[in-house]
Amino acid sequence: MIRTFFAGLTPSYILLVLSSVAPIFIVATIQGGLSTVLLIALSISLVICLIGSILVAGRIGQSLDRIERVTQRFAEGDLTARVYPPRLSQLVDLSQSFNTMASLIQKRLERLRLLSAEQDAILRSMVEGVVTVDSDGRIKRVNQAARVLLDISLEECENRLVPEVIHHAGLQRVISRVMHSPEASSEVITIHGIDEKVLEVYASPLIQEGSTSTGTLFVFHDKTQIQRLEHVRTDFVANVSHELRTPITSIKGFVETLLDGAMHEPESLKKFLGIIGRHADRLNEIVSDLLTLAQLEARGERGQLEFESCAVEEIVLAAVEACAHRASERGTLVHIQEASGYKVMAKPNLIEQALVNLIDNAIKYSDPSSTVEIKVEQMDGFIRIAVVDTGPGIEKQHLTRLFERFYRIDQGRSRQIGGTGLGLSIVKHIAQVHGGRVEVASIPGSGTTFSLLLKA
Numbered sequence: 184m185i186r187t188f189f190a191g192l193t194p195s196y197i198l199l200v201l202s203s204v205a206p207i208f209i210v211a212t213i214q215g216g217l218s219t220v221l222l223i224a225l226s227i228s229l230v231i232c233l234i235g236s237i238l239v240a241g242r243i244g245q246s247l248d249r250i251e252r253v254t255q256r257f258a259e260g261d262l263t264a265r266v267y268p269p270r271l272s273q274l275v276d277l278s279q280s281f282n283t284m285a286s287l288i289q290k291r292l293e294r295l296r297l298l299s300a301e302q303d304a305i306l307r308s309m310v311e312g313v314v315t316v317d318s319d320g321r322i323k324r325v326n327q328a329a330r331v332l333l334d335i336s337l338e339e340c341e342n343r344l345v346p347e348v349i350h351h352a353g354l355q356r357v358i359s360r361v362m363h364s365p366e367a368s369s370e371v372i373t374i375h376g377i378d379e380k381v382l383e384v385y386a387s388p389l390i391q392e393g394s395t396s397t398g399t400l401f402v403f404h405d406k407t408q409i410q411r412l413e414h415v416r417t418d419f420v421a422n423v424s425h426e427l428r429t430p431i432t433s434i435k436g437f438v439e440t441l442l443d444g445a446m447h448e449p450e451s452l453k454k455f456l457g458i459i460g461r462h463a464d465r466l467n468e469i470v471s472d473l474l475t476l477a478q479l480e481a482r483g484e485r486g487q488l489e490f491e492s493c494a495v496e497e498i499v500l501a502a503v504e505a506c507a508h509r510a511s512e513r514g515t516l517v518h519i520q521e522a523s524g525y526k527v528m529a530k531p532n533l534i535e536q537a538l539v540n541l542i543d544n545a546i547k548y549s550d551p552s553s554t555v556e557i558k559v560e561q562m563d564g565f566i567r568i569a570v571v572d573t574g575p576g577i578e579k580q581h582l583t584r585l586f587e588r589f590y591r592i593d594q595g596r597s598r599q600i601g602g603t604g605l606g607l608s609i610v611k612h613i614a615q616v617h618g619g620r621v622e623v624a625s626i627p628g629s630g631t632t633f634s635l636l637l638k639a
Contacts, residue, residue, distance in 0.1 A: 250278065250281060253265065253281065254281070257285060263289070264285070265282050265285065306324075306326035306327075307326060307327055309326060309328055310328055310405070311328060311402050311403060311404050311405075312325075312326065312328040312329030312330075312331075312332040312333065312401075312402065312403035312404075312405075313325070313326045313328070313329055313400070313401070313402055313403075314326075314329050314333075314400075314401040314403070315389065315398055315399070315400055315401070316345060316358070316362060316398050316399050316401065317397065317398040318396060318397060318398050320344050320345055320359075320362065321342050321343065321344055321345075322340045322341065322342065322343055322344075322345060322348060323341075323342070323398065325340050325341075328403075329403055332380065332382065332403050332405055333348075333349060333354075333403070335348055335349070345358050345359070351372075351374055353372050353373075353374075354372060354374065354382075354384070357370050357372060357384055357386075358384075358386070358399075358401065361384075361386035361399060361401075362386075362399045364386075364388070365388060365396070366388075367385070367386065367387040367388070368385075368386055369383060369384060369385045369386070370383070370384050371383045371384075371406065372384060379407070380405065380407050381405075381406045381407045381409075381410045382403050382404065382405060382406065382407075383403070383404040383406050384401060384402075384403055385401070385402040385403075385404070386399055386400070386401050386402075387399070387400050388400075415587055415588075418587070418589070418590075419587075419588050419589065422588065422589030422590075422604070423469075423473075423588075423589060426469055426589060426604065427466065427469060430462035430463070430465045430466045431462075431466070433458065433459075433462045434459050434462050434463065434466075437455040437458055437459050438459065440455060441455055441456075469605070472605035472606070472609060473605065475536075475605075475609055476588070476605065476608060476609060476612060479533075479609070479612040479613060479616055480612060488530055488616055488617075489530075490528040490529050490530060490617070491528065491529070491530075491531070492526055492527075492528055493526060493527055493528070493529050493531045493534070494523075494525070494526055495522055495525040495526065495527060495559055495566060495568065496522040496523045496524075496525065496559075497531075498531055498534050498535050498538065499519055499522050499538060499557055499559065499568065500519070501535050502535050502538035502539045502542055503517050503519065503542065503557070505535070505539050506539060506542045506543050506546060509543060509546050509547070510546050510555075513546055513547075513549075513551045513552075514551050514552040515546045515549060515551070515552070515553055515554070515555055516553075516554045516555070517542065517546070517554075517555045517557065518554055518555070518556050518557070519557045520556065520557065520558045520559065521559070522557070522559040525559055525561065525566050525639075527566050527617075527637045527638065527639065528638065529617050529637060530617075533613045533616070533617075534613065534617070534635075534637070536609070536613065537609070537610045537613040537614065537621075537635055538568065538570070538635065540606040540607065540609060540610050541570040541610060541633045541635065542555065542557070542570055543606070544572075544606060544607070544633075545570050545571075545572035545574070545631075545633075546572075548572060548574040548575070548631075549572045549573050549574040549630075550573065550574070553572070553573045553574075554573065555570065555571065555572050555573075556569075556570075556571040557569070557570055557571075558571065561639055564638065564639055565619065565636040565637060565638060565639055566636070566637050566638075566639050567634050567635070567636050568634065568635045568636075568637070569632055569633070569634045569635075570632070570633045570634075570635075571630065571631075571632045572630050572631055572632075573629075573630040574630055574631060575627070575628065576625045576626050576627040576628050576629055576630055576631055577592060577623070577625040577627070577631055578592075578627055582623055582625065585607055585623060586607045586608055586610070586611040586621065587608065588604070588605055588608045589604040589605065590604065591604055607621075610633075610635065614635055614636070614637070617637055617638070618637075618638050619635065619636045619637040619638060620636050621633065621634065621635050621636070622634045622636065
């Protein structure tokens with residue numbers, strides 16, 4: 184408004200005003216009897232005022248033009264622009280206010296940018312999936328973990344309705360129900376598919392000031408691994424109870440039979456004591472293997488193992504020698520391919536134990552008079568020791584669970600052949616404490632290959 188007023192003070196306008204006012208003063212001067220000198224002085228004063236007004240109006244107009252240009256840059260998002268202090272003191276405060284306002288806005292926007300970047304970094308680093316949905320049911324934000332868990336892409340979910348993006352009926356029902364609830368809630372659901380997932384869904388309304396809900400926050404926690412470990416724990420407790428109860432029950436039964444009078448029969452006494460001895464040996468093997476597993480886990484967690492440079496060939500030969508008696512009983516040939524020249528940093532007795540377990544299994548599950556191959560090679564920074572048998576092979580659905588404690592493919596045959604059901608689990612833990620791993624590949628009817636991989 185100020186600028187508009189001064190912009191209207193054009194020279195023509197001022198001359199018009201003065202030309203209108205001057206005759207009045209002249210008439211008044213003549214009528215009042217004033218001298219000609221006074222008239223001339225008045226005219227000169229008016230001319231000076233006219234020139235001063237023009238100059239002041241020009242300066243004010245220029246200053247306002249500069250302020251206008253700066254405000255236009257503000258509107259375009261450039262908050263670095265500043266209004267230079269004008270020469271007119273009347274506009275100094277105005278220009279300073281503009282500059283202060285721009286500086287404050289710039290600082291606040293920078294703070295908001297940093298907060299937004301920090302929030303994005305937090306969401307990206309979270310293992311939990313985070314999804315925000317507005318009050319209309321449209322997805323507003325999805326972090327990377329949620330996109331992986333729900334198998335959706337960023338492009339297909341932004342500002343889309345939940346049913347258009349999430350196609351799992353159970354998950355849709357949960358989201359729809361909690362969206363209209365004023366309280367936080369959680370629920371566990373299972374998503375079936377190629378890879379079954381167990382998700383815990385936590386939902387909470389997004390409340391702003393004034394108790395107004397603007398949407399809902401969903402947090403998805405992947406409990407698949409926890410659920411699987413819980414099943415493994417349950418199976419382990421059931422299996423160890425069964426494995427221990429079976430020999431204990433047999434021992435108790437035969438002891439009671441002996442106490443009932445069978446001990447006075449030499450043949451029965453010898454037979455029953457032999458059975459009791461075998462079951463006692465089995466109990467001892469189970470307890471020994473469980474202690475071995477516990478020690479491996481404890482040492483691995485505490486990092487107490489001290490490794491030394493070992494020749495792989497020597498360890499393989501020692502393991503084969505330990506299995507020679509069983510191989511001879513079944514007429515199995517254990518053939519070692521070239522294994523010289525390879526060295527690993529390891530505890531040799533533990534690696535030997537792992538290989539004994541693998542070779543012993545290969546002999547037990549292969550046909551009599553068959554051949555078990557042991558191959559050693561270096562690949563991708565690891566020394567690979569493979570034990571290859573020609574047994575019946577293993578169905579694919581069993582492969583992922585082979586290394587669980589007490590897991591057996593064929594319960595009846597496994598007990599008939601012998602073993603505690605802990606051998607492969609021990610192999611896995613030995614590999615892990617050495618920073619390696621154990622792998623299995625099998626084709627039903629064509630045999631199985633177990634590979635122990637150790638860091639070269």
